[in-house]
Amino acid sequence: MSPHSAQPLTIFSGLTAAERKRLDGLASSRLLDAGNYLFHQHTPSQNVYVLESGILMMERSSSTGRRQVMAFMQPGNFIGIPHNQHYDYTVSALTASRVREMPLKAFVQLQDEIPTLKENVRGIGGNILAHTLDQVFALGQKKAHERVCFLLKQLSDRAAIPGASTIELVMTRQDIADYLGLTIETVSRAFGKLKREGVIAIYSAHKVEILDTEAVEEMALAD
Amino acid sequence: MSPHSAQPLTIFSGLTAAERKRLDGLASSRLLDAGNYLFHQHTPSQNVYVLESGILMMERSSSTGRRQVMAFMQPGNFIGIPHNQHYDYTVSALTASRVREMPLKAFVQLQDEIPTLKENVRGIGGNILAHTLDQVFALGQKKAHERVCFLLKQLSDRAAIPGASTIELVMTRQDIADYLGLTIETVSRAFGKLKREGVIAIYSAHKVEILDTEAVEEMALAD
DNA sequence: CGGGACCTTGAAACACCTCAAATATGGTGG
DNA sequence: CCACCATATTTGAGGTGTTTCAAGGTCCCG
Numbered sequence: 001m002s003p004h005s006a007q008p009l010t011i012f013s014g015l016t017a018a019e020r021k022r023l024d025g026l027a028s029s030r031l032l033d034a035g036n037y038l039f040h041q042h043t044p045s046q047n048v049y050v051l052e053s054g055i056l057m058m059e060r061s062s063s064t065g066r067r068q069v070m071a072f073m074q075p076g077n078f079i080g081i082p083h084n085q086h087y088d089y090t091v092s093a094l095t096a097s098r099v100r101e102m103p104l105k106a107f108v109q110l111q112d113e114i115p116t117l118k119e120n121v122r123g124i125g126g127n128i129l130a131h132t133l134d135q136v137f138a139l140g141q142k143k144a145h146e147r148v149c150f151l152l153k154q155l156s157d158r159a160a161i162p163g164a165s166t167i168e169l170v171m172t173r174q175d176i177a178d179y180l181g182l183t184i185e186t187v188s189r190a191f192g193k194l195k196r197e198g199v200i201a202i203y204s205a206h207k208v209e210i211l212d213t214e215a216v217e218e219m220a221l222a223d
Numbered sequence: 224m225s226p227h228s229a230q231p232l233t234i235f236s237g238l239t240a241a242e243r244k245r246l247d248g249l250a251s252s253r254l255l256d257a258g259n260y261l262f263h264q265h266t267p268s269q270n271v272y273v274l275e276s277g278i279l280m281m282e283r284s285s286s287t288g289r290r291q292v293m294a295f296m297q298p299g300n301f302i303g304i305p306h307n308q309h310y311d312y313t314v315s316a317l318t319a320s321r322v323r324e325m326p327l328k329a330f331v332q333l334q335d336e337i338p339t340l341k342e343n344v345r346g347i348g349g350n351i352l353a354h355t356l357d358q359v360f361a362l363g364q365k366k367a368h369e370r371v372c373f374l375l376k377q378l379s380d381r382a383a384i385p386g387a388s389t390i391e392l393v394m395t396r397q398d399i400a401d402y403l404g405l406t407i408e409t410v411s412r413a414f415g416k417l418k419r420e421g422v423i424a425i426y427s428a429h430k431v432e433i434l435d436t437e438a439v440e441e442m443a444l445a446d
Numbered sequence: 447c448g449g450g451a452c453c454t455t456g457a458a459a460c461a462c463c464t465c466a467a468a469t470a471t472g473g474t475g476g
Numbered sequence: 477c478c479a480c481c482a483t484a485t486t487t488g489a490g491g492t493g494t495t496t497c498a499a500g501g502t503c504c505c506g
Contacts, residue, residue: 084349084353133311135359173485189486206471366494412454
């Protein structure tokens with residue numbers, strides 16, 4: 001697992017007030033209802049985004065209908081790091097969300113004028129890669145209940161109060177299943193198993209509490 | 224799957240002769256015997272590398288001994304893109320290999336002087352992320368024989384003659400298994416199944432030929 | 447030609463998936 | 477505000493693919 005700095009890296013990290021203002025000058029706000037799409041896979045990439053509020057989901061679908069969820073995104077996250085002509089994933093809103101939308105071209109230009117901005121993009125790219133490598137490890141090496149702990153730990157670490165033991169699962173069981181490479185039934189049974197073992201408490205399908213942090217961490221741990 | 228340009232991107236792409244010379248001036252050659260390590264997970268990252276000849280393998284291991292192979296690397300590949308204080312994977316040689324080793328600090332500095340170089344690093348980072356996302360999709364959504372096709376297609380696409388139908392598998396079955404999140408036995412049976420179906424021919428454990436390119440592509444395809 | 451590592455094959459166990467049904471949840475209109 | 481409905485989740489039973497354990501075969505190098 002990659003170390004998290006106390007202050008999570010955002011696109012604004014280390015910018016002066018003036019620089020922030022310039023960056024924000026590029027942006028316009030956009031609201032998304034739950035279930036709506038921010039952009040689609042294979043669409044020309046024309047904008048980048050900063051999530052202000054709400055939860056987004058990044059996914060990739062095959063022509064045969066199989067779906068893999070790549071990430072759940074939280075306020076502060078930067079979306080659409082330019083590396084292709086086209087987005088190679090779809091981003092949609094799990095809850096009503098607000099994003100700041102910036103034209104890709106202008107953003108790229110601004111990067112050349114603000115070195116810190118370029119530095120932040122590089123850092124965020126590194127974090128995304130680290131996250132994705134963790135996911136490869138989880139999908140390749142872990143059993144169902146360990147993968148569920150992997151998700152719980154991620155959500156707990158990134159919660160408003162990092163390490164919070166009560167976790168709001170805004171996504172559906174199907175989203176979780178597609179994130180972890182399992183079926184909804186297996187995810188449900190994995191939650192049940194963790195509950196029976198006293199590792200977690202389930203208050204409702206979308207609200208759980210971690211009772212045994214160590215057990216969760218141990219099962220979630222990637223390296 | 225991400226599109227490959229006709230000329231694969233390397234760290235040298237688009238550099239002038241003078242710039243190449245400067246970059247190469249930083250480097251010293253290093254030879255690795257088969258089985259030797261280039262660097263280890265959790266080691267401070269002090270160098271970056273360009274693979275000149277041979278095949279390297281990138282892997283990550285957990286404290287519990289489970290191992291996930293993240294990539295097989297070929298001549299031209301760039302290794303060690305800086306995004307952490309420490310390498311978060313181990314790189315070792317599958318065959319006798321030669322790399323050009325460059326001090327990270329000097330390399331980072333040179334990036335500031337040669338914009339094309341910075342651009343290349345960014346592009347390579349994007350390719351690595353795209354590769355890793357493909358792997359997530361494969362591990363999360365594909366069956367054993369489809370994962371094997373996923374690997375065969377990758378190796379075929381990146382062969383000296385791209386799209387070559389005869390493939391040299393320099394890695395062991397265990398390496399393949401750890402790359403695809405399977406066991407050696409399952410990998411072996413998957414090869415057997417593809418052979419029985421006439422999709423591939425197996426000349427030896429480490430030399431196969433793709434007989435039905437379409438079938439391999441279809442099974443390998445991620446999106 | 448021998449030996450050790452690697453690979454394949456077989457049989458049985460297990461984890462996960464599929465199909466099916468029961469139950470719980472959350473939003474909506476009355 | 478409650479009853480209702482559609483949707484999401486859980487639970488159960490049976491099937492399938494993958495793993496595990498074990499044995500036999502192959503390849504390669506000394």
